[in-house]
Amino acid sequence: MTKPRVLLLEAAGPESGALVATAVAAGYQVHAATDLETHATFATDLKALLSGCLLTDFSRTEQALRDVIDYAHRRGIGAVLTTNEYLTELLAHVCAALGLPGNDPARAAAARSKAAMSEAFARHGVTAPRSRVVGTEDELLALCSARQITFPCVMKPAAGASSAGVTVVTSPAEATAAFQAAKVPRGMYGMDLDPRVLVQEFIEGTEYSVESITQNGTSTHLCVTRKTVTGGAHRVELGHALPAVLSPETEQTVLKEVDLAIAAVGIRNGASHTEVMLTPNGQCTVIEIGARIGAGQIGFLIQHALGIDPWAACLDTALGRPAHLAPTRSGYATVRFLTSPHPGRVATVTGLPDPSPRVPIVRVRKVVGQTVNGATDNTARLGSFVVVGPNQQSVDLYAEQLLDQIRIDVEPGDWPGSHSTTTET
Template sequence: MSDDGVLLVIGSGLRYYREYLVESVHRRAVAAGLRTVLLNNLTPTWQTRYFDEITVADVFDPAVMAATARAVAARHRVVGLLCWDEPLVLTAGELAAEFGVPGLGLGGVHACRDKHRTRALLTAAGLPQPGFAMPADLAEARAAADDIGYPVVVKPRALGASIGVVLAHDPGEFDAAYAVASSASAVDQGVYGARVIVEGYADGPEVSVDGAVHKGEYTPMFLARKHSGEAPYFEEVGHVVDAADPLLADDALTDTLTRAHAALGVEDGVTHAEVRLTARGPVVIEVNGRVGGDLIPLLGRVATGIDSGEVLFDVATGRRPELTPTRRAVAGIRFGVPDHDCVVRSVAVPADAPGLVTAGPMVEPGTTLRLPPGGYLARHSFVVCAADDPPTCEQRLDEAAARVVVTADPVDPPERGAVFEMPAGLLDTDA
């Protein structure tokens, strides 16, 4: 083993979603005198400028990921480990514990990844939670829904991005909802895959909070107001981060999140918590053991000045992060979603618009986009805008999104019984 310290990153993620984080991590590593090593599933392209060493391996196979990471640890002194891709977080967290470097902790990473365990731990800690059950089959699921009381939400036990999450208002809608969630959960071959959870519906606006945990101490960084697509599904179509959001000063919300992280046993890391603001107070829906997706960390940086990449580096290497906002602005993102299943022929995004920060296409020509329940993350583009206040930001997002030009051909829905495929946008599949 060489004596040089390295920061190990597992999975770079898609370029348009994660390069800004990689850039910040690389900058901090250089300043700290650390080399950077990446384990990635594809031959690197844009990643080469940020990493001193890159190993290509199937990181989506836990055994392969672990063996490859251990080979790195045999060559180098690993002083920190980072991972922000949801399917990889569990094994990466276990490796951080094995290597003795800061991480979510074994208890914390399993509690975040397993939504059933999340519910059980938060309920035991006395936090407001909906009724929940993890049935073995449809008959048990029907009985659980009756016991919990409608409306209920049916969801995969361990998937992210609201894939397979469906609202059922009554028994007449339940069987179809259960079938959708079951089909989606079957693609997850991990330890918590292929199971479905039934839980009571927590009514109220939904927000997400990205926060940092250092030696068990939780601090919120920024909050995003979520915009969802049409019911009964919960796909995110946009987010808005306001540095002056009054919820950041809400003691009930902060206390709920602090208690939730303690109950889950999170030790060190950056988390993305989703919360419903119900009539009985904040209800934690889930805590993800990673930074937010959907470019939320970029929105947070534009709005508050807090750089999630720098925070990630700090907590992964045992440093107390600096979380004081340096800006007071508003930033939002809007995703372009088709009205129907289609094959995309071309996407053109605006180069200029009021308050435009960035915009980009999210698919290549020839990509088939399918809306729920036949598919998820049917996004052809995104626009990010900034402003001084939320109404102006929303207006600018409307204007920028209206300038996106898409040509596409409609396609028939998938055949009944077709195997659900994981959306490419959830994985690191860019070339």
């Protein structure tokens, strides 16, 4: 019996690459939809795995939808999925048009737009920060003057990703600059994004995420991820570790809120990544959710620590088959991200660990001579490494030892390209 063909909306990025490799190894023909510019960056080994490629313009949403549906019909596609934050709404509409397992297209925008997400959370009783959408600087200043915005607060793009343009604002004097930073367009593929700014209540606490797979409206939570985040105006992720261990009562509280969030944005079939904040008194607040597997190596951490294959699970879900989600091992894994202290040009990078059984992944995104930005969002990562082992104490200790050995020298200055932005998918 011929296996159905698989179409991946965007194949760039480590998560997409892992999904392609997993599907091909299982005997599936994998096709990709991307744009011309991104296709030019595909590695030779990735191109060799793909059975076909559709070039489209994702910034023209309706045309891209028609292109993907037409391609799927012509090539006999039986499953469509994505790991890309910017394409989850398109995916929901494609799956609905093709009659394939997917998410609710009528609510898919709420898993992308932070403004729509905030409204959906409020309607469905999700515990979330109080939020207000602001369209203009004059509106913002008027709200500040009327003391209708309390400080500290968080300002973020209404439809951004990777924490780009997100600022913790501590006083009205900082509000204008933060508002302008949040209005800078950062969409992939030249997409027109909602230009408004979301002003949210600041929640003090410890940040976690929950990684889930939903099939036919029933969610299985794979694990809770502990996040290491900087303080200050820009809360940049420095690392992830899993599985995080919470008390049974706290875990029950967290997963209840996550279930509400998944339902609120219409996730019915697929992976989700829900970011939550746990306050000192044990309250769980949902910050946001994405209708995709967690980026930043989280899928690889799950695979190494728990023995769950998240790529196979995503594929099975897209094919409408039961996914194998039970852990097969009881380990621990962490990723540490390398960042630059300021914008400039990379002069030297020394002390990177060599790949080994304890350090199965070492990735470098910027090399000597390339320009970099300061660590103001998650797009500024210079690289990362993953450490695995039997327990949290040994893994975290070894990861810190390795991190202490790495030296990154960045020549300061306004080098061409040092303020450009990219998005990790």
